[in-house]
Amino acid sequence: xxxxxxLSIYNDLLSKIEKGIFKPGMKIPSENQLVExxxxxxxxxxxxxxxxxxxxxxxxxxxxxxxxxxxxxxxxPISGLISFxxxxxxxxxxxxxxxxxLEMVKPDEVLKxxxxxxxxxxxxxxxxxxxxxxxRIILDKDFFNKKFVPFLSKDICAxxxxxxxxxxxxxxxxxxxxxxxxxECTEEDRMYLNLKQYTHVVVVRNYVYLDDASLFQYTExxxxxxxxxxxxxxxxxxxx
Amino acid sequence: xxxxxxLSIYNDLLSKIEKGIFKPGMKIPSENQLVExxxxxxxxxxxxxxxxxxxxxxxxxxxxxxxxxxxxxxxxPISGLISFxxxxxxxxxxxxxxxxxLEMVKPDEVLKxxxxxxxxxxxxxxxxxxxxxxxRIILDKDFFNKKFVPFLSKDICAxxxxxxxxxxxxxxxxxxxxxxxxxECTEEDRMYLNLKQYTHVVVVRNYVYLDDASLFQYTExxxxxxxxxxxxxxxxxxxx
DNA sequence: CACACAAACTTGTATATACAAGTTTGTGTG
DNA sequence: CACACAAACTTGTATATACAAGTTTGTGTG
Numbered sequence: 023x024x025x026x027x028x029l030s031i032y033n034d035l036l037s038k039i040e041k042g043i044f045k046p047g048m049k050i051p052s053e054n055q056l057v058e059x060x061x062x063x064x065x066x067x068x069x070x071x072x073x074x075x076x077x078x079x080x081x082x083x084x085x086x087x088x089x090x091x092x093x094x095x096x097x098x099p100i101s102g103l104i105s106f107x108x109x110x111x112x113x114x115x116x117x118x119x120x121x122x123x124l125e126m127v128k129p130d131e132v133l134k135x136x137x138x139x140x141x142x143x144x145x146x147x148x149x150x151x152x153x154x155x156x157x158r159i160i161l162d163k164d165f166f167n168k169k170f171v172p173f174l175s176k177d178i179c180a181x182x183x184x185x186x187x188x189x190x191x192x193x194x195x196x197x198x199x200x201x202x203x204x205x206e207c208t209e210e211d212r213m214y215l216n217l218k219q220y221t222h223v224v225v226v227r228n229y230v231y232l233d234d235a236s237l238f239q240y241t242e243x244x245x246x247x248x249x250x251x252x253x254x255x256x257x258x259x260x261x262x
Numbered sequence: 263x264x265x266x267x268x269l270s271i272y273n274d275l276l277s278k279i280e281k282g283i284f285k286p287g288m289k290i291p292s293e294n295q296l297v298e299x300x301x302x303x304x305x306x307x308x309x310x311x312x313x314x315x316x317x318x319x320x321x322x323x324x325x326x327x328x329x330x331x332x333x334x335x336x337x338x339p340i341s342g343l344i345s346f347x348x349x350x351x352x353x354x355x356x357x358x359x360x361x362x363x364l365e366m367v368k369p370d371e372v373l374k375x376x377x378x379x380x381x382x383x384x385x386x387x388x389x390x391x392x393x394x395x396x397x398r399i400i401l402d403k404d405f406f407n408k409k410f411v412p413f414l415s416k417d418i419c420a421x422x423x424x425x426x427x428x429x430x431x432x433x434x435x436x437x438x439x440x441x442x443x444x445x446e447c448t449e450e451d452r453m454y455l456n457l458k459q460y461t462h463v464v465v466v467r468n469y470v471y472l473d474d475a476s477l478f479q480y481t482e483x484x485x486x487x488x489x490x491x492x493x494x495x496x497x498x499x500x501x502x
Numbered sequence: 503c504a505c506a507c508a509a510a511c512t513t514g515t516a517t518a519t520a521c522a523a524g525t526t527t528g529t530g531t532g
Numbered sequence: 533c534a535c536a537c538a539a540a541c542t543t544g545t546a547t548a549t550a551c552a553a554g555t556t557t558g559t560g561t562g
Contacts, residue, residue: 081475085554202492235321254440325524
């Protein structure tokens, strides 16, 4: 609790939207009403509302008010920057993580480029399979710079690496760049996944950065074609 | 010009980043220095900087300053909410739009669902092929509610529909929900595109909304597998 | 009744101030 | 010299005020 006023108002309003107390199409209380409800200033309310707007939960209309949107329904993996565990919890489907590899490696040319490291640095390599409703759908290959993550265990990898990084190691994960494209599947894909007849996989490359803009993780997430789905929300900037 | 102070500062700083006057890894001037340069208040500067940060151009670090990121390099289509014409200009590759169909239709079941319209309403249907470097790569199927777009011509479709909608019709395009997935290619895909041996296409569904949260356009964009690439930037929210 | 228009609402922008909480710099003590 | 620590910077949060610019409501005039 405490800590941050506008974030806690954001969370409170968000949970009211998710619980359906504020329904899609409905107006939420005006800024001035919220000022009274939360006993705070209008600027603080506006910070919370602007966050909701950026994330696609409400639409603010000048002179009228803010209405709840319903475009924000989740489908499949990775909307925004959340971990597989957080996602699995939201989806509510039976899912399981299998740790196939966990080892310390020296970077090859590809990794040196992706992780911005020299040949002498140590890298954690984690290979995990995500099983959803009994099928091996996603192959996750994570690479962490040992400088930031001195220790890892199979147990941690099976639960949630992000939880460990943020709660135990106190790393502040801040932002990520993602790339999506389609690639022919490799021997490794065929070995670890239930690929059926598909000849291609959807590849999601993830570059994850800390608070101070240092790159600490590179992830390649390889999805079976038919199970891949990504949902995005975007606002248009008008320049005038 | 004029109009909006913090947006014009945002644009000015953005162009300095894109031109390389502020280089990746470099610190930009502090908020107080920018206050003096632009002769404005700190809150106005902060609005501009927060926009840059949300869009992935800078990283703000408490106590230190703001540094320029280089994660924002464009790759292929549709990062954020921009039109094909705007994108083609940024990419600088020879590209061309071919209008294959332009007609007024009544919605079928699928369209009724996607566009939230009744069977009696009129819908503009536009089918366009995007040719890049001589190859027919993307099939765009756009559907506009006639209520919002009374008139369309082949000429407008070949240039930029968005430019027409925003400049001529004064529609205020505000936000969009996108869905990505992979699908088996159809007869239509094979007819209009150079599909080579590929058996699947990447489908991008786009629901585009106006200022007042009314849905006015549904688009299905079908991309040849090997040419599809999407780049995304995401920030993690920390709740505390 | 029809209509104009003021009044009361809504959100948007700009400014100013105060203090909290990080990081850097430099002074001065031992 | 090494070190502690204050001073001067940085960004982050919270509050208050003023006015602009939309929309809705309701009053009152003709």
